[in-house]
Amino acid sequence: MTIDVAILGASGYTALELAKILLRHPNARVVAVTSRDEEQPAMADVHPSLTGRLDLRCEPFDPDTIAAKAQCVFCALPHGASMAAVRDLLARGVRVIDLSADYRLRDPNVYAEWYGASHADTENLEHAVYGLPELWADEISKARLIANPGCYPTSAILGLAPLLAAGDLIDPKGIIVDSKSGVTGAGRTPKLMTHFPECNENVEAYNVGWHRHTPEIEQILSDVSGTGVEVIFTPHLIPMDRGIFTTSYAPLQRTVDEKQLLEIFRDFYRGKPFVRVIEHLPATKDTVGSNFLDVTVRVVRQRAVVMSCEDNLLKGASGAAVQNFNLMFGFPETTALL
Amino acid sequence: MTIDVAILGASGYTALELAKILLRHPNARVVAVTSRDEEQPAMADVHPSLTGRLDLRCEPFDPDTIAAKAQCVFCALPHGASMAAVRDLLARGVRVIDLSADYRLRDPNVYAEWYGASHADTENLEHAVYGLPELWADEISKARLIANPGCYPTSAILGLAPLLAAGDLIDPKGIIVDSKSGVTGAGRTPKLMTHFPECNENVEAYNVGWHRHTPEIEQILSDVSGTGVEVIFTPHLIPMDRGIFTTSYAPLQRTVDEKQLLEIFRDFYRGKPFVRVIEHLPATKDTVGSNFLDVTVRVVRQRAVVMSCEDNLLKGASGAAVQNFNLMFGFPETTALL
Amino acid sequence: MTIDVAILGASGYTALELAKILLRHPNARVVAVTSRDEEQPAMADVHPSLTGRLDLRCEPFDPDTIAAKAQCVFCALPHGASMAAVRDLLARGVRVIDLSADYRLRDPNVYAEWYGASHADTENLEHAVYGLPELWADEISKARLIANPGCYPTSAILGLAPLLAAGDLIDPKGIIVDSKSGVTGAGRTPKLMTHFPECNENVEAYNVGWHRHTPEIEQILSDVSGTGVEVIFTPHLIPMDRGIFTTSYAPLQRTVDEKQLLEIFRDFYRGKPFVRVIEHLPATKDTVGSNFLDVTVRVVRQRAVVMSCEDNLLKGASGAAVQNFNLMFGFPETTALL
Amino acid sequence: MTIDVAILGASGYTALELAKILLRHPNARVVAVTSRDEEQPAMADVHPSLTGRLDLRCEPFDPDTIAAKAQCVFCALPHGASMAAVRDLLARGVRVIDLSADYRLRDPNVYAEWYGASHADTENLEHAVYGLPELWADEISKARLIANPGCYPTSAILGLAPLLAAGDLIDPKGIIVDSKSGVTGAGRTPKLMTHFPECNENVEAYNVGWHRHTPEIEQILSDVSGTGVEVIFTPHLIPMDRGIFTTSYAPLQRTVDEKQLLEIFRDFYRGKPFVRVIEHLPATKDTVGSNFLDVTVRVVRQRAVVMSCEDNLLKGASGAAVQNFNLMFGFPETTALL
Structure with a gap:
């Protein structure tokens, strides 16, 4: 079984690590990467280490397009920007692993206090699962939205x-x-x-x-x-x-x-x-x-x-994200991670 | 006034820093450096950054020779080795700034417990002054033996x-x-x-x-x-x-x-x-x-x-040592250190 | 098909990289590692990053033992030491990928001139293949002894x-x-x-x-x-x-x-x-x-x-070695290397 | 004798190094530093390592003010920006050591070709001396404008x-x-x-x-x-x-x-x-x-x-600049540089 996945926020280090791990994953295929760069550069131009390995251009984020392509989205957007995209994707039935801080704090007031803005998606916040597999593997396996830990x-x-x-x-x-x-x-x-x-x-x-x-x-x-x-x-x-x-x-x-x-x-x-x-x-x-x-x-x-x-960048971000992905889709927990 | 000084244990980093500071010191002259290296290399061969700046060969340590040449000795030997040299120099009237740990712990039993060997110079240990000028400038100015802090x-x-x-x-x-x-x-x-x-x-x-x-x-x-x-x-x-x-x-x-x-x-x-x-x-x-x-x-x-x-290497070792030297010999505390 | 392999000279960086690549290789199994350390430490004590991943102790090199266990040997010994081991292994029918310089120079006189010792295995030297797959993939696939490039x-x-x-x-x-x-x-x-x-x-x-x-x-x-x-x-x-x-x-x-x-x-x-x-x-x-x-x-x-x-350490050493291994044993050239 | 000097372009690394050397110089006093920062920060806020050492705020560059204060100016502005300031200072009788590239290339056409803009001060360009003391110490000692080498x-x-x-x-x-x-x-x-x-x-x-x-x-x-x-x-x-x-x-x-x-x-x-x-x-x-x-x-x-x-930053920039300064004002060439 192969899961088609997309990576939002392609220009950062966590996106690069996600791409590298997923390229080795026998059950995942990266089908889209997004960035705000209007020139829509090739992913290999943004990250030259991917030259010859991933032939995708960065596209602007559009929830319908992404939902049509991908069953699972890794969201590597900054906090604040993330929750808008995540909400739209969940509404379209896509499962999301969010690497930002937007769904980590259960209480929206605490979020507002520490991040300086009110939370814009409290509905999904309630159902987000904190993605630390050593503590909550069961919840992760059933989750539609993972808040990947800091x-x-x-x-x-x-x-x-x-x-x-x-x-x-x-x-x-x-x-x-x-x-x-x-x-x-x-x-x-x-x-x-x-x-x-x-x-x-x-x-x-x-x-x-x-x-x-x-x-x-x-x-x-x-x-x-x-x-x-x-x-x-x-x-x-x-x-x-x-x-x-x-x-x-x-x-x-x-x-x-x-x-x-x-x-x-x-x-x-x-x-x-x-x-x-x-x-x-x-x-x-x-x-x-x-x-x-x-x-x-x-x-x-x-x-x-x-x-x-x-x-x-791995156990602290992208590696953990793929570990969560494995649990969510029923693959062995260590797939592509050893 | 110029004080003739020697540096024991010339091959290490603290010795190099001492040499560099003292070369800028208007009232100090490095007249001898010692090491155990039997080939007695030039100091500039041991530390190439001193090429053209300090024309001395490393000599074996001999207390009489050093006492005849230097009024003050910076001892950068390892703990254990230091106390033998220091004792011999003090006995010959040389003032010593010891950068090792040998005279820092007041209680010889504590020394023995932490350094795994009994103290071989408890007599001088009693009179050593802990060389932290921010706390004990007066005592330092009169000291014959400074235990330079770690x-x-x-x-x-x-x-x-x-x-x-x-x-x-x-x-x-x-x-x-x-x-x-x-x-x-x-x-x-x-x-x-x-x-x-x-x-x-x-x-x-x-x-x-x-x-x-x-x-x-x-x-x-x-x-x-x-x-x-x-x-x-x-x-x-x-x-x-x-x-x-x-x-x-x-x-x-x-x-x-x-x-x-x-x-x-x-x-x-x-x-x-x-x-x-x-x-x-x-x-x-x-x-x-x-x-x-x-x-x-x-x-x-x-x-x-x-x-x-x-x-x-400076405030934590050689800089502090020269700060102590300045206090001991009545030079402005900041000489060669700004 | 699984090839049993051994790594000689386990304590260095190329051995560590070999181990890491081979642990991901679906057709290779590391069955022995050797070192001169008489205490025969666990490989994970020599390289703590292997903790929990490779449960082997370093054993002394014995050609009979190794030949009994392994079909292919990666030799990461220093030049000079390598040729003795390689000769003994080839004589026992083991195929060898030698990461030292011992079989790279075709002319034993040139070897002697640059390495300061005469070559002790000129017979196998004649048949060694220089392991640069971009130039000599065919020869490599048939070779019994690969001189892995510097x-x-x-x-x-x-x-x-x-x-x-x-x-x-x-x-x-x-x-x-x-x-x-x-x-x-x-x-x-x-x-x-x-x-x-x-x-x-x-x-x-x-x-x-x-x-x-x-x-x-x-x-x-x-x-x-x-x-x-x-x-x-x-x-x-x-x-x-x-x-x-x-x-x-x-x-x-x-x-x-x-x-x-x-x-x-x-x-x-x-x-x-x-x-x-x-x-x-x-x-x-x-x-x-x-x-x-x-x-x-x-x-x-x-x-x-x-x-x-x-x-x-990879294309310049251990990665190239596994690339050669893949060619020698008929696996796709990129196996375990992407 | 003390020469009052100013440093233009205070926020960069060469300015910091100039300040550190000049603070040790017995015949120089830094009387002004300039930057484009409208908040006019203290130099110690721009470069915290100068805390307690140089009590000056960055001021906007004004040729009259600087000429009234300083006999010599070290210009650490970017190329292009430098020549406007230098021209104004030379016109007011200030001697200038320019660390930019603006006066290094003798031929304005070559300048235009490599720097993509025509030279705006060809008059002074003619008289600029390339500040490499090992080659042109005599010319440097008489120069009013030094082009400090790259x-x-x-x-x-x-x-x-x-x-x-x-x-x-x-x-x-x-x-x-x-x-x-x-x-x-x-x-x-x-x-x-x-x-x-x-x-x-x-x-x-x-x-x-x-x-x-x-x-x-x-x-x-x-x-x-x-x-x-x-x-x-x-x-x-x-x-x-x-x-x-x-x-x-x-x-x-x-x-x-x-x-x-x-x-x-x-x-x-x-x-x-x-x-x-x-x-x-x-x-x-x-x-x-x-x-x-x-x-x-x-x-x-x-x-x-x-x-x-x-x-x-030293022999390749600020150290050489002070070496030139020493030659220009008749101080021993090594002052503040050993």
Whole structure:
């Protein structure tokens, strides 16, 4: 069986990664890519690495055209722009995996507070499924609309979920999430902060205390925990292309050792093909180019120090999106991802 | 007045930086450099960037020879090796600035515990002054032996000292120090971890929970605070040459806002030429190549989030060493450092 | 059909890339990996990115054991060490793809001159096929021993072959090959030149005038040309993990324009799936992670300026090796490589 | 004696480097900086590394105001914009060091051809002195207008001048200049080509056959040679902040060996403090942060292979500008540059 798919927002890095994965997917065929570029460039001109591999031109987005061509759409539009397109596609019976933030926050008021605009599609928002297969594979398989998780949230949530699911093991109000991300996470639009001579040979923190992934992390971890979780989230920009390293600190409320904590992680992720619970300290490089998230934990002065790594464009975006696609259409979860 | 100085351990990065700064110093003359290399290479062969600038060969270390030539010695030997040389030089009346860890920990038992060997020069250890001029300029000016601070401790201590000096402002037992360092901090000896294709495009944590700078940070912050300070310290390796970014998290015990915290920092560092209390978020790049430490603070969910940046080889090592040298010999503190 | 294969010399980067490609290959199964490490570590401990993916321990090389297990061996041993192993394997009927330089130079005297040791397996040397599928696919399909090309030679040869095959188009004695390579090309053994703070933020040339890939380039281009080709080859080390960019300059002996030259390239590579003749200027990044070589040409002051790019570990090593494997065993040439 | 100076075009990298050097200069005082930014930001907000070091706001450029304040102006405006400002300043008696390309090409027709606009100040163009102190120190000392050389030309010219000055040693029509530059050379305005994830981990050539530094190199080398020199110039972008490595290939017309060539270089640069003729292969890193140009030469197959390195922002721009300033105002040539 082959599913015809379209990618909206073709010019960015997540679209490129989607295209590369889907070209290897035996059950998917990319039939359309869209962008706002009025010149409708060939996809291979937008992304020269696709030369000779994907013979499509970027077309303007039209819901009828896309719905006529594709059974499933990967939406890589910016937040705000995404919800208009998604609504029109769902209305035409297309299943959608949305990589923007538009359907991640359950409460439209929280969305409005953090994204500075009211939500324009609250009806579909209610039915969106948060696309973290390690937590909600069943819901994903039946979903018509997937809110694909943010790159930072994936690393933080998968690092902390086992601890929060384990009863009163850690203090849900005292969690610190210190993340280090490669520069592709900031997108493909040139700006001073990501101009090579500015961010090369440099580390800086940004959006300290008000990064938009904070409420997303808190919402999902509260779901897992059954109680209100609060995190302090600090993202840092690292001079590398890809990779997120997240170091999370959580006060332990019971006396446990590393061995016990690792066992909790192993139990939690048993049978999940893309989370590797490891004993050595992780390194982003061991996950880059793959859909794996590597995670381990240490105990230091009565705190759990969790370290989790992923490729922000794969497990943190496009890889996870295809993982969701596989679940939605009944393909083996790892198809095209190993 | 010109002080004749020698540099022990000439092959490393801190020695190179010392040489470069001292070549610009109007009151210092490098008269000898030592290394264990039996071929006694020219310093410019060890560090080609010094070609035409410093015409000295590396000689084997001999305390009598060095004491006959130099009034002050910068010791850039590894810990363990340093204390033997330092003791012999002090005995000959030479003043020493030791960049190793050998004289930083006041208690020889703590040294033995963290460095895995008993201290061989406890007599001089008693009189060593911790060379952080922002805290102990007076003691430094009279010292015969300076324990030059570690690179991570400088960033952590200068970031937290104002808060700990301000009475019961933060909880001294709940501090987290999450540091990100460039690769020069790991020294110049090739190993797999610092082999380019291993650490480029990579972030990893290392020595989590047992890095040797932990007791150093705790000792000095306890001095500042007047009470026992405990920190969780996590160092990360970042793919860049130089720079340390330290993000410290401290639970606030009183309600204060950012403005008040910044005022505390400004008061604390008034008149200190190399600490810049800034309002914007710092970036390591703004300090690299200089002796400045940039620091700012935010309040997030009742925690002070302090961010401090420095060049690990300058303010974190050789720059601080020359700053100490200036104080010891009565030169303006900023000589050769601006 | 599944071919059982072994990888000799498991600790290096080419072995890792071989493992990753072969894990995706529907007709290959990695049944053994060897290394000299006496502790016989798990492959996933040597290369943590393979965690959970390849459950093999490194075993010492024994020709009987390997021959009993594997029908085909990828030899990623250093030159010199390779020929002993290869000879023993061929004697036991195993087909071998050798990634070292041991079987690339047809004349044992040239080998001795450039590699500083006499050749120990001249018998098999005679029958080795140079594994550049764009030039010798037929010979490769029948070969029992493939000399897999060097990374620099692949980029230089594929860039210049169309011009040299076109009669008297360029002067075969006046060719300059200026190459820029990422650091993985220097292998995985730590040394000062590839220590991160030495080669990061740095460009340098090395082995100018006597790099061992020079006679390899000249031999193959002379084969293509039918006359003695001479090149000046200058390799440069670039601060990136992967990628070779080769700029070749060849004096034109006839008046042609770019369009004509591009047509010559297109004709030459028609039907070759991994060479992309492009009109825009190439960039290494567009080939990294793939088995493609991108090439274009310009005319400047009566010289052809050819620019060719590849991933040095894939098209320049392990990707080409699997391409050869596919041809040898009758699988489609692109299997596991797209 | 203190010279009051102004910097026009304050927002770029060359302006920042000028400010840093001039802050260390005992005989210069930066009294004004200009930019088009209507908000007139503080220089330390434009370049945070200057925080606490230079207390000036960017003002709009007004020739009367600047002429009233400054005796010498460093013009770091883009080409085209520069000549209008320079003309107005010269008319008011201010001496100018122009870092743009506007006064480098002697022939206004050549300027028009390569820069796509006719020259608007041909009167001053006639009297401009090309600011390469190693060639024209006398003229520089008397000049009222210096055309500061381009970054690539400095490396190519200083690498080839000794050979071209030596009679018929090399063929002046057969020279190839293959340059590799860090990204600061492309300026500080964000664009896709210099967006971190595009140029990091990448090498590419650009403007092949038509880079604007070509006529500049040819003009100056023709001056040196006394005959018309032609070069093929190929610039490449390298993922590093700073540094240019230029590899030049020139056909030898006489039989000479490396020793003799090195002697020619040493003779040519005797007494020039910033050119280091070395025997080992150069590395950009050994010159970065300094005003040195390192150069060496090899003989390969009857060609001189010259390798020259510099910091593109220092010897290739702002360092050379201050070197010119020193000569113009009678200060020792190395002031503030060592």
